[in-house]
Amino acid sequence: MKPALIRNGEQPGESETERAARLIRCAGARATPARVRVLRLLRSAPTALSHHEIEQSLGDLALDRVTLYRVLDWLVATGLAHRNADTRRTFRFSAASSSEHSAHTHFRCDGCGRVFCLDAAPPPPPKLPEGFLLSRIELDLRGRCAQCAGSAQ
Amino acid sequence: MKPALIRNGEQPGESETERAARLIRCAGARATPARVRVLRLLRSAPTALSHHEIEQSLGDLALDRVTLYRVLDWLVATGLAHRNADTRRTFRFSAASSSEHSAHTHFRCDGCGRVFCLDAAPPPPPKLPEGFLLSRIELDLRGRCAQCAGSAQ
């Protein structure tokens, strides 16, 4: 609708869609509807989303299954998103935020498999065996989320 | 070969095989060769093992694929082993040791996917959102193991 006259850099007045498109072009790729929709969704999600949840959330705007996988892979490869396997061994994706890049705290629900990002203080880096290279510290809490703890056992 | 005269409790002179069999019977199940072999292997492994690695390690004593899955599931259900998904979304299994039951530190290699158990100090329990139930704290270090850091990038 509204023509995007902006080219680059922070734009306080831009919509979330415009912002997602700009981030994608800055990463050196075409701002296709598929990429824009997925990145916008990830950036507004409160928890890390699975491929299936993303498909659901896109509703009638849904992409082909494979295209969604490729979009997600590309977002991860460029660093615009993170990927990790949840307790049920499916990948979950979250938008990379500038504040979070080396340490992070997650709560993983053993009931529903969801992953919640918590703003807890990252633990101090420990000593590693000789030759090991550390790139990321994650504090991983496991148990049951409020919803799953409330219902059955 | 040697008849197992022991019934229960710690037995300093017993072999690793006898010890595994006793642990299984104490958990209320039959000490079948399949269970004994797998538990013995897990208890002697320095890292958490994948289903495939276990199959390989058993060599000519290998079980049916499905039986191995069921043995592993049973070990996890009784608490004799732990299961977690590695960075490549495959499950890895490790013997439960008495010293480790609520907090644990792992190093996950992004190169080969292996999981190393480290004896690092467990972080202090953080505060959770209302209604969340905590069962396990795990400090999760990610990067490259000595072997993978040594070779290609």
Place this chain on the structure above:
DNA sequence: GGGTATCTGCAACTCGGTTGCAGATACCCG
């Protein structure tokens, strides 16, 4: 607007894990 490298959609595939069921066997009991 047109040309082209990039992207999308479809079909077919791989891989880790699960389910159902019929035949084997560890262990309880005498």
Place this chain on the structure above:
DNA sequence: CGGGTATCTGCAACCGAGTTGCAGATACCC
């Protein structure tokens, strides 16, 4: 020690998440 039975094993078929190859579409440079 055997025999009976609940438990365990092996096979075949299945499932869902993720990947690959390729032909047709399209964002973006000009």
